[in-house]
Amino acid sequence: MPPLAATRNSILPPRGRKYDQVLEGARQVFMADGFEGASVDEIARVAEVSKATLYKYFADKRMLFMEVANNECQRQAGAALDNIVLAAPPREVLGQTGRHFLGFITSRFGQQIFRICVAESDRFPELGRSFYESGPAVMRAELACYFAQACARGELVIDDYILAADQFGELCKADLWMRLIFGVIKEVSAAEIDRVIDNAVETFLARYGT
Template identity: 70%
Template sequence: MNTYSSTIRKGRKFDQVLEGARSVFLVDGFEGASVDQIAKVAGVSKATLYSYFPDKRLLFMEVAAGECRRQSQAAVDMINSCGHPREVLDQAARHLLAFLTSTFGRQMFRICVAESERFPDLGRQFYASGPMVMKGELIRYFESAVARGELVIDDMQLAADQFGELCKADLWPRLIFGVMDGVTQQDIDRVVTGAVEMFMARYGA
């Protein structure tokens, strides 16, 4: 069986292709983006593009992995290790939900799942580039908050996973399964407030 990493060939214009693809995918999404447009924006020929990425899905997922790294780094930079848990968790939840509920985020998840059998390491790369980074940063924050006496947590790994799931409550499943088309600020506020309150009720000092 092919793997994701062995199918992609890197070369001199690899980053150029990725940046062009990112610009197009973020505007048009996966279905709306054409290879012709991506090649044009990237300033390369279709032959060059296909030499790096023989499948548009592979190109999308490489862009998605990079976007995950961007989002994760932004979240890491945003977290104030000395901030109060309610403030930090509120910010982290809003950042996570903004990405998960975006069109790009939803498309990325669907394609990752759809291609998991053909490219089994694709999902692992996606997880390592985004969710695992965010989880690690939350755990580091929890450790400092516990040391200050603001949180009481025995299992840091489980607490980080639980908070992530609380942030997905209601909105994310309905978006993924097409029950709703988009979210409002009121929707986000409701889920974030509920996630923070639930987490603090369980782990607050």
């Protein structure tokens, strides 16, 4: 599509502020092409905004990227583990949590944000940390919190909640994630997810269950 930019935003009245347009366009392009791969011109085009306007709101490409990344991290942290039922028995909680977790990290979106964070964490040292704090660290804390309560109820026996949470998280990946990241497989079937999660729960409870 060479020119074609004649779509105009005639339908929508004033529409959201230009700032948001830029952010949304940047989100799309960065997610699709990474940091280096994304060109500011393309972002401006997708955002249906002139490059001059873009640079009125964001000092440079790095700042724009950081803003997008932080937004994504926060959004993701929000929808993380709302549905954890602290009173339910371990087997059920672990299964649900694991499935949710695995579902996210194997999603197209989860993969892409991980890719970018890994690739760009040299250029943006804060990016990796920020992502970790608002992503994996949150799940770890929530899970540890649940473990504490389950232990109090005598349903689990754990000395190091944090390490146990880490172990469960890792068990849920069980190579599925590795093969996805490296493109050995393109997607995972529901059956594979079930098998991995069930076995993760089984192994976890073998150690920590009562």
